[in-house]
Amino acid sequence: MSASAQIGVTGLAVMGRNLARNFARNGYTVAVHNRTAAKARALVDEFGDEGEFVLAETAEDFVAALERPRRLVVMVKAGEPTDAVIKEFAPLLEPGDMIVDGGNAHFADTRRRERELREQGIHFVGTGVSGGEEGALNGPSIMPGGSKESYDALGPMLEKISAKAADGSPCTAHIGPDGAGHFVKMVHNGIEYADMQLIAEAYQLLREVAGYSPAEIADIFRTWNTGRLDSYLIEITAEVLAHVDAATGEPFVDVVQDQAEQKGTGRWTVQIALDLGVPVSGIAEAVFARSLSGHKDLRDASRGLAGPKAEPLAKEEAAAFADQVEQALYASKIVSYTQGFHEIAAGSDEYGWDIDLGQVSAIWRGGCIIRAAFLDRIRAAYDARADLPSLLADDGFAREIGEAQDDWRAVLVAATRQGVPAPGFAAALAYYDALRADRLPAALTQGQRDYFGAHTYRRTDREGSFHTLWGGDRSEVSA
């Protein structure tokens, strides 16, 4: 087999297949391989006319089909299958070759794999790919980690197949060494969970407090999508809400079981944030909301618990309430992104990745699930000030959230009065209020810790650590 392919894709389930086709459609010769060769054959049979494919039936043929340095893209299920593929191919590769993992891998696994393969001179490029199957085919947002050298060899190809932002720039860039790409993809998904949860809360409030039907709410979302909330997730929400189930004639959203599932990237975002000490309360509430929804037995046992007896709003009040919900949604969204970018900054510091936050927001503007007009704003905020300590420190966001806060609070009052859970909105507001507070009750927490465990505290008026002799004469000693 002659080495004619510029890139190879192994693992041809829907994401791998579409990514291979995307490379071929962009003029690259693509070697395709799958554990069961029939899938590779089917791809070439079905889509062979879209570009140049080289069918590789064995691992040896696949490696032999690739130009040097070899670029081998692995699109298998994250976890053990990735290790199995690496084990199979690494012995066949040579120094300088690249293994690109485009799955949703945990960044700690990516760091380990990168280290192990580096010893062999092989570049391991853990790469976040967002945009679902449609994005993989027509242009995803791509978040590659790994060495700078590997990006030099791979970057131009990724730039070609990636989505393009409205200004024409590619939605990919070198994120940073080893696990940086998968870390950023993980946080992308955490933000995705938060965005989805906030949208779901907005829907529930419009339905239960304002009394709108799913079709009416779809129209409200369509209107919001023409403004500052313009985003892929708002757009598809309107589509889902407007959809009517063919079998029953009921709104589709009413015939789907209300138990949300998750594959794990949102949960990882929260687990890692806990380790890094970063408060991502909005993302955490989104993960917990999915988890709570899935506890069917618990919910069945609790359905009869007392709730408020409140009437939905009168028709004439509903429209004004919808405007308030838009404000609450937008303000809470600012908080989710603030928390997510804080986590990326903390991860970057912890692992020495030197991630450019403005660039991350720029490559999320197209292709990915959280693509939104809003990301241009975030990029502008970091462009104006690369060391911005928080998105809330940006004048524009601070002003907008300040203008939204009265409505945001009113929505939460209505939610509480009506007994509609809005944990995402509430967590976001609590984060905002905690950050802007002059004094937090953390001082009392410190006092309690010192009382029961002699854990010591620091004073506002003097340097040093202190302990009060709570069990004795309550005098204070230096600790």
Ligand code: 6PG
């Ligand atoms: C994307 C998506 C994609 C996928 C996630 C979320 O960026 O293209 O985030 O990675 O849809 O796996 O799935 P769960 O909701 O099942 O966790």
